[in-house]
Amino acid sequence: MDRDKFFKxxxxxVKEKHKGQVRAGNVPAWHHLxxxxxxxxxxxxxxxxCGGQERSIIVTAALGHDVLEDTKVTEKEVMAVFGPRGSEIIKSMTNKWGDKNVMPYVKQVAGSEEAVRLVKLSDLYDNHISVVYNLHILGLKWTHSYFLPIVTPMRLAVTKTKFKKFKKTAEELVSLVNSAAFLLDxxxxxxxxxxxxxx
Structure with a gap:
């Protein structure tokens, strides 16, 4: 596997599939990814x-963690780009229930393999920090009524899960996520x- 080509x-x-999607401040969505x-x-x-091919698959899957949820891409396309393991990570990161029914998604992620939970921890960190820096744009109402009801149950669930293979990585990411939540508060x-x- 040519890891650089795989990632590029x-x-x-994801840049093509998320084209036109922006986050606060008109920043392209793929920057978050x-x-x-x-x-x-x-x-x-x-x-x-972990190293080599395994790390490449996990961090590349992290690039695509929103692609099934936020675009019209097919699972077949995702499989072709990210491979079997990468596409499984992406599928486990996909919320099929919508933002108003968060608990099934929380249970799905919290019960997933370690690689999925690492991606979610990284995602939670970036989402919290993004809101810290963009609260003046997003506003308190959006943060209280939309953002926190989604991310807080996920943060509380995933940060309490056990990691064996990626113990140190998870510990650092959990610390970062909790610090970001504290900053946002x-x-x-x-x-x-x-x-x-x-x-």
């Missing part, structure tokens, strides 16, 4: 808990205080 092909695939993959790659490499309080002081 997947990146081009690249950050999630990059963080996971860095922490896995730092702790040396502080930013929300700051915004609420600021709003109270307005005439």
């Amino acid at each position: 092909d997947a990146l081009e695939f 690249a950050r999630v993959s990059g963080l996971l790659s860095f922490v896995l490499e730092k702790h040396g808990e 502080g930013e929300i309080r700051r915004f609420e205080e600021k709003n109270k002081k307005r005439p």
Whole structure:
């Protein structure tokens, strides 16, 4: 397997499939996917808990973690780009129940293999940090009524799961996620205080 080509092909695939999708501040959605993959790659490499082809498959699957949920791509296309293991990780990361019914998805991810939970931890970190920096755009109402009801049950469930193969990587990601949630809580309080002081 040519790992560089595998990753680059997947990146081009997600950029094309998520084309036109933006997050807060008109940032292309694929930037989030690249950050999630990059963080996971860095922490896995730092702790040396997997390498070579296995790491390549996991961090490349992280690039595609939203593709089945947020685009019209088919499972066949995902299989062709990410391979059998990568496509299984992506399928396990896909919420089939919608954002208003979060608990089935929380149970799915929390009960998934370690690689899926690592991707979710990286995803949770980036989502929390994105809201910290974009709260002035997204607003308190959106954060309280939409974002937190989705991410809080997931964070509480996944951070409590056990890891054997990727223990150190998971410990660092859990710490990052909890720190990001703490930062967001502080930013929300700051915004609420600021709003109270307005005439």
